[in-house]
Amino acid sequence: MKTSKMQPYIKYYANGLSTDILRQLYTNMLKPRLIEEKMLVLLRQGKISKWFSGIGQEAIAVGVTMALHPEEYILPMHRNLGVFTTRNVPLYKLFSQWQGKASGFTKGRDRSFHFGTQYYKIVGMISHLGPQLGVADGIALASKLKAKKHVTAVFTGEGGTSEGDFHEALNVASVWQLPVLFCIENNGYGLSTPTSEQYNCENLADRGVGYGMESHSIDGNNIIEVYTKVAAIADSIRINPRPVLIEFKTFRIRGHEEASGTKYVPQDLMDAWAKKDPLENFQSYLKEENVIDKAFEVEIKTRIVHEINEHLEVAFNEEAIDANLINELNDVFKPFEYKHITCKSNSKNIRFVDAISEGLKQSMARYNDLIIMGQDIADYGGVFKITEGFVKAFGKDRVRNTPICESAIVETAMGLSIAGIKSVVEMQFADFVSSGFNPIVNYLAKSHYRWGQAADVVIRMPCGGGVGAGPFHSQTNEAWFTKTPGLKVVYPAFPYDAKGLLNTAITDPNPVLFFEHKGLYRSVRQHVPIDYFTLPFGKASLIRNGQDITVISYGAGVHWVLECLEKYPKVSVDIIDLRTLQPLDTQTIFNSVKKTGKAIILQEDSLFGGIASDISALIMEECFKYLDAPVKRVASIETPIPFAKTLEDQYLPKERFETELLKLLEY
Structure with missing residues (x-):
């Protein structure tokens, strides 16, 4: 980080902020900047796999986070390191996350900032950026229903505002008057695409009008403006729940991610925004106002650098994550202990x-x-x-x-x-x-x-x-x-x-x-x-017991099977109604096929890629030596489902099922 004395290009107005707050704003911006500079070194050394730099945008993440209460949710993006550091997330956990180690937040299953933590009330984004906006609506709805008087802040970039999820989320928030702070970081480029090719309006904040939503445009490099204005807006939302759209004007100094570079950005534009660096300008302002001095600057920087190095050592010394198959499979779903509730009523x-x-x-x-x-x-x-x-x-x-x-x-x-x-x-x-x-x-x-x-x-x-x-x-x-x-x-x-x-x-x-x-x-x-009762997942229903053939279906297909078999009362059939497709009761299927030696699977969906194909494969793998005939799949034809009755009757597999059933019985 440069520390040369400069005249600030940003006009600051302290607005009565205390020395402690001003120093905290500075410290909270300095910390992610120093971490990022270290990460860029580690990236070149191959010790982390990817980095999305937020250098030059720290004022937004820090200002918004400091304006919110610790119990209020923030949904940041991958350039919002300042959200995590301002919420005091332990650095070794962040470093372990970026190295895919167990002490991170995703057990090595996702990288970068693709994670959340309930403890710090942070919900990270997924690569499909738009969905996090609607998620913020849900968190805010819960807050409103529980009368918590909380604000939920969610971030997106200017490129993300072109996604349908952005418009849907704003519309829902406006219709339901949800306490959401929609934060647009307008940093000039979506990867290499400039804003002139992203939208055709002067300010993205102007879009709020179309949703009946209050909106503001803020200098995203001015930490005092970000903090004071967002704090005031957040206080207002807590009293009068409603969504507010804020566009933060800033610039992405580095590439979309480090590998993409910045060759597509005109140099004069880079130079102009370099002069508006939020940290350097604020540091110069604080020195001019005698809020900090060289000794303070050195002390804070030394402390942060020591913390970074100490926590990096912890992360580096952590063993590589253990690839445990059972753990991987068990973590796909939250553990659920099914409780069988029977109903004794009529x-x-x-x-x-x-x-x-x-x-x-x-x-x-x-x-x-x-x-x-x-x-x-x-x-x-x-x-x-x-x-x-x-x-x-x-x-x-x-x-x-x-x-x-x-x-x-x-x-x-x-x-x-x-x-x-x-x-x-x-x-x-x-x-x-x-x-x-x-x-x-x-x-x-x-x-x-x-x-x-x-x-x-x-x-x-x-x-x-x-x-x-x-x-x-x-x-x-x-x-x-x-x-x-x-x-x-x-x-x-x-x-x-x-x-x-x-x-x-x-x-x-x-x-x-x-x-x-x-x-x-x-x-x-x-x-x-009449009363409440439950049934277990992953347990098929054997609705008829027989010896000649196993028939497997679900939904309307089960009724088509029963209707068909009314014509053949002497056929001895196991009829399996799957009931749940995930989880699938494979044991009931295997037990039946081992008994009958023949299997036919009926699905209403078209044939290719349907669940009948997987069931057929499972039977072939597990019951091959018990089979007396090939496993047969019956399904709708390979077209979209038509409207006219004659065409729909031809599409659906009801008649074909009867034909194939008889063929298989005679095999």
């Missing part, structure tokens, strides 16, 4: 849709802060009327209509989980989950494995064909999720299973995709216990 004959509604209602009563979110689910009761009457029973705070923004709502659910609140998200149709795919497979699914944070979220997925709804309202897309480690996938075929498994899904602290076949909603009835 049962009643109800429809599939009623079973779902009852399960939701009884879970809402059981968990008094459980939140349900979805489009049109409040007064309207949802398009399938599953939540009809819920607003009257539980209030609009807990039964929340959402804007049409699947991604932000999934992210909000993640934020609620971070704040300790369970939630159920209804996709109006399972097809629409594609608009929220990223946060499900990259945030919810990976969160516990990466840094031990559970995603206590259930996503309800009305799905399936046979109702003439066409390509965008009829998909059964479970295969998108069964291959993603970290997600549980449930797909019941009967009302009894639907209610019991939904109750378990809500109790389970891990993310669950809960598929509900629309064609079964009002066509299937069953006697179901």
Whole structure:
């Protein structure tokens, strides 16, 4: 760091700040700067793998963090080292994190700043930058519901404001008046793309108007302006909860990451911003005002350098992380001790849709802060009327209509989980989950494995064909999720299973995709216990016992199997209803196939890449010597699902299943 005397290019107004605060602002900026300079040396030495420099942007991270209370969450990015150091995160843990060692925050499973820590109320970003904005909405919603009067601050860069998640998150925060401080670090470039190619408005803060949101543009290199203005805004938000958009004008002095360099930046622009270095300017100002002197500067720098070196030695001396297979597999999900709850009350004959509604209602009563979110689910009761009457029973705070923004709502659910609140998200149709795919497979699914944070979220997925709804309202897309480690996938075929498994899904602290076949909603009835009960995940249902062949299916496919077999009463069949696809009850499958010697798997989804393929492979690997015939898969044809009945009938595998079943029996 340069220490030559200079005239500050930034105008400072102390605004009555005490000497202690001014010195603390300086010290808190100096610390990340010295760490970064050391990291750049270590990067060249190959002792860390990558570095995203925040040199020249320290005033933003430090000013915002000092303006917030320690118990308030901050969601920083990879140039916000000052957030972590200002929150006094032990340096050896940061250094171990960057070296992929066990004392870091992710057990070597992720690098850089891709981690969170509940102890310090910091939630790190993922590489898909946008989702953290919606997560901040969820944390802020929890704060508002619990009347905590907390502010949640979330960072993004100017490039990230082009992502749909940014706009969705701002819209949700504005509609729900959530206490979120949206912080845009406008540092001139998204990797090599200048702001002139990123957006077509003068100030990103101007976008707040479109969301009915208060906004400000602040000199991000002026630590006093950042600290005092953010502190005032935060105090105001605590009294009057609402979102505020702040654009911090700054500049990225170094490359997007060190390997990318800065050759694409005009030298005169680099020179101009170098004169506005937030640390050097503030240091000169403090000396002119006799707040600090050379002795103070040397003392603080010596202390920080000693701390850095001491903690680096601890990190360097730590053994390389042990690659333990059991630990890796066990950390994908938060441990969940299933408790089987039986219901001794009378049962009643109800429809599939009623079973779902009852399960939701009884879970809402059981968990008094459980939140349900979805489009049109409040007064309207949802398009399938599953939540009809819920607003009257539980209030609009807990039964929340959402804007049409699947991604932000999934992210909000993640934020609620971070704040300790369970939630159920209804996709109006399972097809629409594609608009929220990223946060499900990259945030919810990976969160516990990466840094031990559970995603206590259930996503309800009305799905399936046979109702003439066409390509965008009829998909059964479970295969998108069964291959993603970290997600549980449930797909019941009967009302009894639907209610019991939904109750378990809500109790389970891990993310669950809960598929509900629309064609079964009002066509299937069953006697179901009136009161609350649970059913275990990973346990298939053997709904018919036989000797000739094993038939494996789930969802509507189970009913197609039963309908088909009514024509062949003399065929002795094991019928397995999987009920849950992740976890999968392989033992029940293997036991049956070893007994019958033949297996046929029916799925409604198109054939290639579906779960039937994996089950077939598992049977071939584990039961090959018991087989009397090849394993047969039956599925829908390889097209999108069509609308016209004749085309849809051709698409679905009902008739083909009968043909293939008879062939396999005769093999």
